[in-house]
Amino acid sequence: MADKYQIKDLDLFYGDFQALTDVNLNIEEKQITAFIGPSGCGKSTLLKTLNRMNDLVDGCRITGQVLLDGVDIYDNYDVNLLRKNVGMVFQKPNPFPMSIYDNIAYGPRTHGIRKKALLDDIVEESLRKAAIWDEVKDRLKRNALSVSGGQQQRICIARALAVEPEVLLMDEPTSALDPISTNKIEDLVLDLKKYYTIVIVTHNMQQATRISDATAFFLLGKIIEFDATSNLFSMPKDKRTEDYITGRFG
Amino acid sequence: MARTHFVNELNQLNIELIDMGTLIEIAIDKAIHALNERDAELAQEAIEFDDKIDKQERKIEQHCIKLLMNQQPVAKDLRMISCVLKIITDMERIGDHASDISELTKRISNDNNSFEFPYFEKMAKICVKMVTDAVDAFVTSDLELCRNVIAMDDQVDALFNEAKESIIASLQSNNNQSDVYVDALMIVKYFERIGDHAVNIAEWVIFSITGMHKDIRIV
Numbered sequence: 001m002a003d004k005y006q007i008k009d010l011d012l013f014y015g016d017f018q019a020l021t022d023v024n025l026n027i028e029e030k031q032i033t034a035f036i037g038p039s040g041c042g043k044s045t046l047l048k049t050l051n052r053m054n055d056l057v058d059g060c061r062i063t064g065q066v067l068l069d070g071v072d073i074y075d076n077y078d079v080n081l082l083r084k085n086v087g088m089v090f091q092k093p094n095p096f097p098m099s100i101y102d103n104i105a106y107g108p109r110t111h112g113i114r115k116k117a118l119l120d121d122i123v124e125e126s127l128r129k130a131a132i133w134d135e136v137k138d139r140l141k142r143n144a145l146s147v148s149g150g151q152q153q154r155i156c157i158a159r160a161l162a163v164e165p166e167v168l169l170m171d172e173p174t175s176a177l178d179p180i181s182t183n184k185i186e187d188l189v190l191d192l193k194k195y196y197t198i199v200i201v202t203h204n205m206q207q208a209t210r211i212s213d214a215t216a217f218f219l220l221g222k223i224i225e226f227d228a229t230s231n232l233f234s235m236p237k238d239k240r241t242e243d244y245i246t247g248r249f250g
Numbered sequence: 251m252a253r254t255h256f257v258n259e260l261n262q263l264n265i266e267l268i269d270m271g272t273l274i275e276i277a278i279d280k281a282i283h284a285l286n287e288r289d290a291e292l293a294q295e296a297i298e299f300d301d302k303i304d305k306q307e308r309k310i311e312q313h314c315i316k317l318l319m320n321q322q323p324v325a326k327d328l329r330m331i332s333c334v335l336k337i338i339t340d341m342e343r344i345g346d347h348a349s350d351i352s353e354l355t356k357r358i359s360n361d362n363n364s365f366e367f368p369y370f371e372k373m374a375k376i377c378v379k380m381v382t383d384a385v386d387a388f389v390t391s392d393l394e395l396c397r398n399v400i401a402m403d404d405q406v407d408a409l410f411n412e413a414k415e416s417i418i419a420s421l422q423s424n425n426n427q428s429d430v431y432v433d434a435l436m437i438v439k440y441f442e443r444i445g446d447h448a449v450n451i452a453e454w455v456i457f458s459i460t461g462m463h464k465d466i467r468i469v
Contacts, residue, residue: 235461
């Protein structure tokens with residue numbers, strides 16, 4: 001499997017504070033990669049560097065390289081194209097305060113698609129891929145905020161898929177959801193792996209073991225260990241990883 | 251240290267396993283003593299003792315399953331609990347074999363004959379050491395001791411083969427005591443099986459320490 005991302009010698013600073021130190025990591029295409037670690041360890045920061053969300057943070061400075069398909073996204077890369085290719089889903093479902101249909105059609109419209117028939121197809125396909133079509137197909141005109149949290153999160157995933165990204169970044173996508181909604185999202189993520197490269201930040205160890213192929217453990221802005229998930233959770237090489245995943249600290 | 255309650259539970263599980271190890275050592279000791287003395291009463295005591303081992307196995311099994319359910323262990327904790335779940339089965343079988351030996355001891359004792367067989371003591375001595383060392387290896391996470399236990403099994407197997415040859419020769423030359431010789435063959439077979447179960451324990455302890463079982467990565 002090819003590397004979708006190659007992160008090389010990455011340092012990231014928020015002003016004087018160094019949030020990431022010497023990160024080197026390859027993320028495989030069409031695999032699920034999980035980032036775990038205690039709060040403030042840098043895992044969400046690294047996730048945000050993958051689609052340059054950190055550009056929006058004042059005083060954020062980056063050295064090193066983040067290569068997407070071999071091209072450095074911090075070197076004259078079209079940020080709009082990057083954000084189209086690399087979708088993001090957040091911890092708290094954040095649908096726009098508009099209809100379910102318009103939420104999904106928002107991205108494609110922004111990219112110039114106007115034909116209703118084509119938009120209809122994109123909306124249906126995206127909602128189907130996000131495993132929520134059957135639940136909302138009769139109420140596409142309803143406000144997206146009127147459905148449950150789990151449904152809102154899948155609508156947000158559908159919204160991200162509507163612009164045909166190649167990568168999906170997920171920042172604790174189930175931490176605000178009940179167990180049934182969490183199961184649906186996890187099943188969905190496993191299904192989406194066929195089409196997308198997925199990177200997920202999670203505080204839920206069991207979730208990382210259930211759905212991810214590879215896991216990176218972060219501590220104080222550094223990657224302590226990166227390995228196949230089954231290796232990392234059965235026989236971690238670094239004592240700090242073992243102490244964290246077995247709950248001895250953190 | 252975080253997760254204090256879980257750590258205490260694991261320590262408790264360790265103690266329960268050591269207790270089960272002590273129980274099987276007592277069971278083997280009683281069985282060997284009864285066999286050496288041809289003491290039917292002590293043999294009966296050894297048979298009844300097996301119940302304690304079975305109860306301890308149930309107790310540990312329940313504890314492990316409760317910990318898997320409540321704590322979703324990973325890494326060394328997962329390996330340790332899986333190891334315990336596997337080795338208590340071998341310990342329970344060792345208890346059964348001690349009891350089986352005692353059943354045969356009762357018959358040999360009742361036959362009121364002058365049957366002498368040096369292999370019982372020789373095999374018993376090594377088996378006891380293998381079982382004791384296998385449990386110690388778990389307690390102290392001692393890889394070297396595990397490998398010693400596994401190596402010792404060759405001695406037990408060699409003695410079993412010698413004993414078998416001796417029994418065949420005796421059967422051919424002395425038809426009067428054929429039933430006793432068949433019982434003797436079963437007894438040495440039980441000792442040989444006890445050795446195998448001690449090896450299984452040692453192999454699972456190696457898994458607990460290294461994640462490898464018989465050179466195969468389990469997860």
